[in-house]
Amino acid sequence: MTLFYLTLKSLRQRKAGVALTVFTVALSVFLLLGVERIRTDARQNFASTVSGTDLLVGARSGPVTLLLYAIFHIGEATNNITWKSYQDIRAMPEVAWTVPLSLGDSHRGFRVTGTSTDFFSHYRYGRGNALAFARGAPFADLYDAVIGSEVARQLHYRVGDRIVLSHGLGGPNLASHADKPFHISGVLAPTGTPVDATIAVSLEAIEAIHIDWHAGIRLPGMEASADQARHRDLTPKAITATLVGLRSRLSAFAVQRAIDDYPEEPLLAVLPGVALGELWHLVGAAESALRVVSGMVLLVGMAGMLTALLGMLGERRREMAVLRAVGASPLSVFALLVMESTLLTMAGILAGVILLDVATWLAHDYLLSTAGLLIDAAPARGEWLLLLIVIALGSLAGCIPGWVAYRRSLADGLQVRL
Secondary structure, three states: OHHHHHHHHHHHHOHHHHHHHHHHHHHHHHHHHHHHHHHHHHHHHHHOOOEOOOEEEEEOOOHHHHHHHHOOOOOOOOOOEEHHHHHHHHOOOOEEEEEEEEEEEEEOOEEEEEEOOHHHHHOEEOOOEEOOEEEEOOOOOOOEEEEOHHHHHHHOOOOOOEEOOEEOOOHHHOEEOOOOOEEEEEEEOOOOOHHHHEEEEEHHHHHHHOOOEEOOEEOOOOOOOHHHHHOOOOOOOEEOEEEEEEOOHHHHHHHHHHHHOOOOOOEEEEOHHHHHHHHHHHHOHHHHHHHHHHHHHHHHHHHHHHHHHHHHHHHOHHHHHHHHHOOOOHHHHHHHHHHHHHHHHHHHHHHHHHHHHHHHHHHHHHHHHHOOOOOOOOOOOOHHHHHHHHHHHHHHHHHHHHHHHHHOOHHHHHOOOO
């Protein structure tokens, strides 16, 4: 207790140096835990881009390829699923719900997804979060469209604005559907998923804008106006993929096998979680880089504290000599400096954690809307271990000036240096 009291008194006498050292440690802890939290949450967000969906079904290709074009809207489908095949999947007794997806159109660089209103009811992301509307409502009219938060932010769109879709995803095949404009009926709240950069319309709307098209070319003399299209048969002929929810997850492998063996056409059913894991292994090099950054940040912070302690040690020669003169042993002086270093580290950790929590709270909405990062305010799984490592390194850093003070003699502290 006497040693602890002396440590507090000593720290109180050097307020400026102590404050600077605590700030250095706090900044290092802030960066260390911030990088770790971003790394962990980025992986969690990636792995839960689509949650609550038991199977993803598309034309036979590869699990990662299907996931990329159906969920992340990267690349194009190798083939489509016929409407009959979709209905057969939907009619399976183990299937509770399905969400059809029809891709292939765009608007000013953003993908258009043809789907049903079930998309807004059954699509889940993160920890089972449902889609929510920031403004407006799901599409009700044939030419209604629902846009993601990123589309609204970048293009400055609001509910009621008029937009024109384009055939194709870009390049020379891009052609406008200007004769059938859409009106924005709703804007989705940010999710941190590809949904934010998507424009959702009904499957019937996709059929309507392509009713006078064939093989990507508008048929001359077959033009149908927007009103005329309303009275045509708009039953889809094919879709790109479908999300499937099962009544029991225990039947996932049986349904997957049945779909893979579907006799009418070659189909592929994948478990989204497994496919996301495979994809993360392909793009997970960034995670290793963030781990290296975390380690470097920690080493720089500890080096900064060690430099400050060694710098202050030269100014404390007389203090150490007085302690020795009143009976303190060299080991007590060593323990005093180690305790100081440990207390400074713990104070820096506390300040760093508070700073990180405040920054996370303030930047939550901004990071979600601009970077698509859903940062959780709760501590990441490995944070407590990292904090224990920081405390251990802080105590170890105090051993170096403690050893220097331990080796110094009483006369060294009492002599006057010019």
